[in-house]
Amino acid sequence: EDQVTQSPEALRLQEGESSSLNCSYTVSGLRGLFWYRQDPGKGPEFLFTLYSAGEEKEKERLKATLTKKESFLHITAPKPEDSATYLCAIETGRRALTFGSGTRLQVQP
Amino acid sequence: EAGVVQSPRYKIIEKKQPVAFWCNPISGHNTLYWYLQNLGQGPELLIRYENEEAVDDSQLPKDRFSAERLKGVDSTLKIQPAELGDSAVYLCASSPAGSYEQYFGPGTRLTVT
Secondary structure (H helix, E strand, O other), rough: OOOOEEOOOEEEOOOOOOEEEEEEEOOOOOEEEEEEEOOOOOOOOEEEOOOOOOOEEEEEEEEEOOOEEEEEEOOOOOOOHHHHHEEEEEEEOOOEEEEEEOOOOOOOO | OOOEEEOOOEEEEOOOEEEEEEEOOOOOEEHHHHHHEOOOOEEEEEEEEOOOOEEEEOOOOOEEEEEEEHHHEEEEEEEOOHHHHHHHEEEEEOOOOOOOOEEEEOOOOEOOO
């Protein structure tokens, strides 16, 4: 069964304190791994797609990496506006996403 | 470019009442999805449309849930009758042909009392 597990469930950082969020997955055939950001009361906002092990993508203070078993979302020198829930999802050929439960990130000034 | 539009944003109903949610996808996106999101969880797929055809409705509780996508553009998701356990956020997403990237609307928060 395809499965996505995210850790930690919640993370509190001080502004400027870099850290990483983890997304581990089990799947028979990965078509893509996706990162989304979700603010309270809003729908998930697309961030990155990764397709193969070794691939990396960056956007502002965020960098996503992918191995054969997990993905990391690295947050460098975060700011309070980076506070949100970060969701990881996999696409396995059904043209639908299987999501993890997310990591709730809080960045304090 | 306008994003995915959903209405209403919030809905409060009593159990056993019917409810309907509407979604208009991004223009040109032929794939439309309905997801359900419970508090503290990631979204879970209910149904996927390719144009006007429902190609994956295996997770849709068909005894009380129904959906349609007439003319392959906007879509309606209906629950009849609603139960207390249906309280959740209902998200609509769309993607263009040939892409796995999905773009979500703001969701409809349903509260069943």
